[in-house]
Amino acid sequence: MTKVSPSLESSTVPHLTDESDAAPTPTETPGLAQPLGAGVITALVGFTSSFAVVLSGLTAVGASPAQAASGLLALCVTQAVGMMLLSYRYRMPITLAWSTPGAALLVGTGAVAGGWSAAIGAFVITGVLVVITGVWQRLGRLIAAIPMETAQAMLAGVLLPMCLAPVHAVRTSPAVVVPVLLVWLVLQRVAQRWAVIAAFVTAAVGAGISIAVEHKTLDLTAMAPSVDITLPQWNWQAMIGIAVPLYVVTMASQNIPGTAVMTSFAYRVPWRAALTVTGLGTIVGAPAGGHAINLAAISATLSAAPAAHPDPKKRWIAAFTAGATYLLLALGSAALVTVIATAPEGTLETVAGLALLATMAAALSSALGSRKHRVSSVITFLVSASGIAFFGIGGAFWALLAGLALRGLLADHSADS
Template identity: 55%
Template sequence: MRLQPVLAGIVLAIVGFASSFAVVLAGLRAIGADERQAASGLLVLSLTMGLSAVYLGLRHRMPISIAWSTPGAALLATGVGRDITYREALGAFAVTGILLVLTGMSARLARLLAAIPVPLASAMLAGVLLPLCLAPVKAVAELPRAAIPVVLTWLVLGRFTRTKVWAVPAALAVALAAIWLTRSPGAPPLGGHAPVLAFEWPALSLNALIGIALPLYIVTMASQNIPGMSVMAANGYHPDLRPVLTTTGAGTVLGAPFGGHAINLAAITAQLAAGPDAHPDPGRRWIASVTGGAGYLLLGLTSGLAVSFVSTAPPLLIESVAGLALFAALASSLHAAVQDPGTRESAVIALAVSASGITALGIGAPFWGLLTGLAYHHLTRPRGRTAATPEHA
């Protein structure tokens, strides 16, 4: 019983890292990071979210799990920053962190974010995730010998067993085995890849602020922090969101010059620490989130090896694992996007534009998707109120 929350924290760290680090690497590649910079980004994200989880867990004695922004990494992987330099992307990451800190400090900014209809934010996220979720389909057609075993592993563990949480890590393990078996004899050795932090001065540009910082901030809040609070509440915990936002925002700012895009409250893996499987006593479950944070610190030491190994693989195979990891998020986003009949059409428009991959005025599709969805929503919503009833006359 004493070891139960420790074991839950170890599982949390392994699942959280293994299930989505491919998405993070795909996002860093898309903004122009080389192998060294990608390893630095993976390392600094592991460090900042690990330290934040340890601090918040010890400070508040609650299972406050911290994760990197998987939807944010997926946003980058869609090529939203193709006309933006790597240093400008780092500047956008820093601004995202500042926005998170300001949201934690300003009730007005929090209300402004809350004014964005949830279906439209969900539709934008669904449009961001859709291209990546198509990667497994493309991989099965183009790389059948490597991709089919990966997809089958994910399907069997996710559908026919009770260990669904291990479906994506197991699929990743099969993908790594396929990469190892197909490595060319002249491929560089994998040893000696020590973790490294590669510093770059961030740069600011309007295109990066509108095309990356704003959508990254919105998807991080709407798809990570808010659902994460819901998971906590469902398990009987009601932490103040403000210190969580200021802590993760500060961590994002500090990690930005080293390639870290954003850290936030965990959503999917939060249940592993906050739920009864972590410990029957709710007062002991904070140990799981703190252990998970320590686990992220250790897993970050493997970042150089992970990037070196993955760099020898076909990009489509890694993207297919990322797509499998995001299917659940896509399903949840689609459900939230079309659930309300009053915003359904505007949400579909936001989804279509966000998924289109267009770039206009140097700004990527997610921003235009949210903008067009909001414009259509305000143009088509009913004006005024219905005729007054006698009691309101």
């Protein structure tokens, strides 16, 4: 499986067109079972490996359980419709995902002035910025010009508190969390791709046992899928503290690497169309609680690789199927949130932290790769991880400013190793 670090791939927006440069069709091709199966696996892996991060992020910025469930449903639906449209229109396995690093950013940001409605407004602005990026190439080049080390240091700092959550959860809920960690460790050795999914299944079983033993009751009426619409509120703290960092993280850690993954399989993503669809999807889903959708990066390989189908021209079926599967998964979002709300303390945080460990490792590796900029990267990381806020603006924004300023200030006084 091709691996791409969630980082900026170049200093300019990738050269992308609306046509595929896929390889010739092999003389022998299997039926539809292979791409259909690959699509289902793509959706299941994408959903189960990071939904906990999404719920944690939405809750952190003020969402109630019902609003968080609505946000998860909105993300599933908007990315499903988007990938079905793009894959069918361009006959490419273009897969979409929610912004997992963006959700982690929300955890570090926490509540902002104006609460949940202000966060909704920031989500809308993020979508607008993504659409503008697809239309106006200069903005895309500006984002791509943000130094990789600085962007990844900011991301690593955002992820740190969540990656520490499993450690803290061992103390609060050892009976559930310890088995989850053991299963995850074993799968890291024998089947790394399935480690987070196995951890989620173990957590679900542990939570179910805990609910039964403690005779807790589930609110069955809350398990029905529903959409909770919130009118956006506009304030500058949320715009700067949520919208700007969320846009930067989504572009730098998802959209640009996502195009690189597709290029590695000889597909050239329709850049303008992809950003227009994901940006509009973010705008439409925001009032229901969806924070951001984007091009899938690492998980895109499940639909774009030869394992999905030997014929590159038929792998779009896998992406289309993944979209259809996400529509079905959306129906279970409220039930999932209801069960998690009754689970022992730390269960959700443990699964979310384990899901982000690989992303954090890649971010730290990229951030500290250059000795010349290591000091500025470390400061960026620390400011981001601190969660410090000034004027109602979260640490991620200040970390980005500090990193860029120090990078320029110290550039002439350092040398590469």
